[in-house]
Amino acid sequence: MKKNSIEVRNLSFRYQKEDAHLTLKQVEFHVKQGEWLSIVGHNGSGKSTLVRLLNCLLEAEEGQVLINGQALSSENIWEKRQEMGIVFQNPDNQFVGATVEDDVAFALENNQVPPEEMQVRVEEALKMVNMWDFRDREPARLSGGQKQRVAVAGILALRPNIIILDEVTSMLDPEGRKELMETIAAIRSQQAITVLSVTHDLEEVSLSDRVLVMKAGRVKSLQTPQELFQRPDLEDLGLDLPFTRQLVEMLDLDVSGYLSEEELQDYLWELQSPR
Structure with a gap:
């Protein structure tokens, strides 16, 4: 039986302590090792807030987040962040290197990975996302889809067992979305990486194993994509x-x-x- 990569227990959060309104209200779900879970819902439903709580960029008011069986805490936050990689909506906000190769190597340098191993990891990650031939290019000169693939490579080079995608296809054209999702699906298939994706894109949702529907800060439902697509209230959930x-x-x-x-x-x- 597969273990839970992510487990969320009774999670609640508000941005200001004086606010009467909770942004998240007693959210509970889990993601099995190697599973792909999509999170969908209207803007303001709490999706991106949830992602930031999973990586301790925000602190919950109540509840727990367990990563690979261990509850996140101030003592293990840095260790647990090594097990997760997050790719955000705008890849330009994640680029720091002068070239694609430099950018993918940046986090490895910060983690004091030896130079010989770093070279192997950078080449391996860029080849996984079909961007090795672009290694000497400036990130700013790439297309939107290419930038997102480089951002994914930067995460893969760190070798996490969980990848979190926060609206990564929202700024891409249909072809760019298709290419990126095919890349993620192939990597997940090869390496059994756990994927959690926040999205509005139905093609992305269709690739997942299960879909978590958020509404007004609560879990509305948890079902397969096929079950979700048959629902008569899709548009009420913020989906086409x-x-x-x-x-x-x-x-x-x-x-x-x-x-x-x-x-x-x-x-x-x-x-x-x-x-």
Whole structure:
């Protein structure tokens, strides 16, 4: 039985002690080792606040966060941060190196990784995200999708067992989103890394194992992507209808359950094929 990489118990938080309003209210969930959990919900539902609590960038008013079985505390915060890597919405805010290679090496230098091992890790991480050929480029001259892949490489070089993605596709065009998510999916498959992603993107959600829906600071539901996409209240949750569901409704097809684009394509092909 797989262990929990992340466990959140009865977590509550408010930004100002004098505020009557809690930003998060008794949030509870877990993420198994190697699992991909997406977190969705309206802006202001508490998604990004939750991410910052997981990495102790904020301090909870009540409750616990356990990382690989150990509760986060002031004593182990730095050790636990080594086990997690966070990629934020705007990669420009994470770049510090003059070149792509320098940038990926920066955190390794701070962690006093020996130069020989550092070179191996940088090359390995950049090849994982298909950015090794860009190692001498300035990060500022890359496309949005390329920048995010370099930001992911910087995290992978640290070899965490948990990756947290905070709205990483929101500033990318459709092709950039697709490329980045395919990269994350491939890395997760190869290394059994636990992935937690905050997102509005349904393609990203469809890659996950389970989806946590947040509403007004609380956990509204926890279900598979297929179960979520069948819900009649998706727009109330801050999500657009999946393209396949929109098409099924437009064509008035008798389809039970959610179909991916490939499955819907096969279904339509069968309808048109001679019997």
